[in-house]
Amino acid sequence: MTTESLPDYPAAVLAAARAAELAGRLPAPTAEVLGDVFPYEADLTVVPLEPPVLPEPDRADLTAESCGSCRRQDSDFLWTSEHFRLAGITSRMRLGVHGFMLWTRQHGDLTELAEPAVAELGPVLVAVERAITEAIDGVGRVHLIRWGDGSAHLHWWFLARPVGLLQLRGTGLTGWLDVLPPLPDEVAAAGAAAVADRLAAG
Numbered sequence: 001m002t003t004e005s006l007p008d009y010p011a012a013v014l015a016a017a018r019a020a021e022l023a024g025r026l027p028a029p030t031a032e033v034l035g036d037v038f039p040y041e042a043d044l045t046v047v048p049l050e051p052p053v054l055p056e057p058d059r060a061d062l063t064a065e066s067c068g069s070c071r072r073q074d075s076d077f078l079w080t081s082e083h084f085r086l087a088g089i090t091s092r093m094r095l096g097v098h099g100f101m102l103w104t105r106q107h108g109d110l111t112e113l114a115e116p117a118v119a120e121l122g123p124v125l126v127a128v129e130r131a132i133t134e135a136i137d138g139v140g141r142v143h144l145i146r147w148g149d150g151s152a153h154l155h156w157w158f159l160a161r162p163v164g165l166l167q168l169r170g171t172g173l174t175g176w177l178d179v180l181p182p183l184p185d186e187v188a189a190a191g192a193a194a195v196a197d198r199l200a201a202g
């Protein structure tokens with residue numbers, strides 16, 4: 001697809017990027033831009049920014065019939081409620097920090113969420129974050145993220161930043177997930193069990 005037929009917003013982003021490119025690549029960020037949470041040092045090279053792809057390819061789990069999350073039994077989860085299910089993902093995704101994923105029972109995106117689940121969403125987000133911070137010793141902050149570019153079944157990530165590891169603050173944590181070795185299985189299991197117990201206690 002040509003830039004001329006792009007919607008205004010991506011066209012503006014792309015035009016600004018193309019104008020800033022040197023020899024087909026954006027300049028690497030300076031140390032000041034990288035700040036104190038980025039896990040790599042200069043000299044970095046920015047990968048070429050590829051042309052837009054429209055229409056975008058389908059995400060995984062696009063329909064309820066083909067969705068892996070919809071097929072999972074409640075017994076696969078640490079905790080469930082009428083509209084939500086919480087999974088421990090630390091070991092399965094080999095994360096270097098405690099991680100949890102909150103799934104809706106309803107298949108679909110946030111904008112499609114039915115009203116009873118919308119009403120439960122706020123209390124559930126608070127309850128899960130509270131359980132993580134209270135049940136696992138040494139959590140500095142819980143990063144709560146909704147991306148949705150992978151699975152089309154609505155889900156949130158809860159990533160528990162170890163207290164004192166300041167380089168893992170903010171967006172730095174997602175970069176460090178590519179670098180940190182996985183948490184030992186026994187540590188991951190103990191954290192998951194503690195959070196499940198805390199949520200079950202209400």
Ligand SMILES: [Zn+2]
Pocket residue numbers: 061063064067068069070106107108153
């Ligand atoms: Zn689904």
